[in-house]
Amino acid sequence: CGAFLAYVAKRSFREPPDNPNMAxxxxxxxxxxxxxxxxxxxxxxxxxxxxxHVSLFDHFDQRRQYVYLFGGNQSNRVQLSRYRAxxxxxxxx
Numbered sequence: 699c700g701a702f703l704a705y706v707a708k709r710s711f712r713e714p715p716d717n718p719n720m721a722x723x724x725x726x727x728x729x730x731x732x733x734x735x736x737x738x739x740x741x742x743x744x745x746x747x748x749x750x751h752v753s754l755f756d757h758f759d760q761r762r763q764y765v766y767l768f769g770g771n772q773s774n775r776v777q778l779s780r781y782r783a784x785x786x787x788x789x790x791x
Contacts, residue, residue, distance in 0.1 A: 699752050700724065702770025703741065706754070721750035728790040734762075736789045742767055744785040751781075758783060 704718035707727075715723040724743050731740055740755040742765065753769025756778055765783045772779040 699769050699771040702776060703752050703754070721752040724752040724790065725788045726790075731789040731791045733765075733783070733786050733789050736765075737791070741788075741790040742786055743788040743790075744781050745787045746781075746785060750787070753779070755789065 700719040700721050700723070703724060704714040707714040707718075712728070715727050717723045721743060724741055727741055736742065736755045736758075738754075738756055741752060742755045743750055743752050744765075744767070751769075751771075753767035753772065756766040756768050758765055762783055764780045765786060766778055766780055768776075768778045770776045
């Protein structure tokens with residue numbers, strides 16, 4: 699997931715964080731954004747148990763219980779996937 703975002707960042711003329719393959723390292727990318735202010739394309743780091751995952755924000759569901767993220771290594775492919783909004787650790791722009 700981090701490698702996919704590093705590719706996207708470089709194509710967008712942005713510098714990925716040190717060790718971009720580690721999803722957790724994206725917590726310090728860009729500048730922080732409140733989750734309620736997230737916009738399509740913002741970097742979102744989520745936590746599931748002891749593991750972290752990083753993707754690009756697409757949208758929240760109407761109740762804001764789920765967040766839809768576009769990223770790599772989601773079921774071993776690049777796709778749009780749904781995660782619990784409570785798992786969001788950081789939103790960065």
